[in-house]
Amino acid sequence: MPITFADPAAFTHAQLEEGTDFAPKFDAAGLVTVVTVEAGSNEVLMLAHMNAQALALTLETGIAHYWSRSRRALWKKGESSGEIQEVVELRTDCDQDAMVLVVRQTGRGAACHTGRKSCFYRRAVVAGNQVQLQDTGLPRLFDPAQIYKGH
Template sequence: MSITFAPAAGLSHEALEEGAVFAPRFDEKGLVTAIAVEASSGAVLMVAHMNAEALARTLETGEAHYYSRSRGKIWRKGETSGEIQKLVEIRADCDQDALLVVVEQTGRGGACHTGRKTCFYRRVEVAEAAATLVPIGEPRLFDPSDVYGAS
């Protein structure tokens, strides 16, 4: 079975925002922003992108698949690291141009390729008109060099 999606271009504003038709608004590159959140805690784990095939694979398999812009291909989250994201649900935002991918993070619990639970492990601070990144204390759950090899 291959899941397909209605074209957003054919829907009225009312149908897009209030209707039952799932019609993701993929951008000019065929991508939609996907924000992965942990079902148990609500923590934002990562932001990625999906094309229609990655979205369909996610819905068909129950495991998160994304589209890598840098590699130009679909990847299953955890295919190398073992940090698979089991799908709980997907929510579309009001105009269907972003998706909230609610997951159960498996493995050691690290969604980020740096080995941390979340990709959002630093906060922006401003001092003397300069913005810097400051770690929030998110520990590494695995060593990325052991998982992905030396960079």
């Protein structure tokens, strides 16, 4: 039997914030924002979105699934690269419109399609009146040209 979610409109503000009913608030596009962090280190690996199907599959299988806004498709993380994310815990914020997914990153340990551990491998640096991106030195754990050839 597939997982379903309570309708947030059926609850008061207090019930959403303090209750035990899981009633994710999807936005107008049917998505909820998800910050994915690594279990143990709590390092932010990526930011993505889930629709109801991706959220249900994530909870049912224990493997992270997302909704790709660019491809407009369901996306099982690591399906092409082997960099599967095993769910340790899913948390929601106070009003249930954002999630934190705590995962064990498998494979070579790369959550980013660029081959790095984290998608957050650059920092913004102010130089005079301009802002530039500076690489943090996070190494590539795989060559994306080899992994995604033919995709």
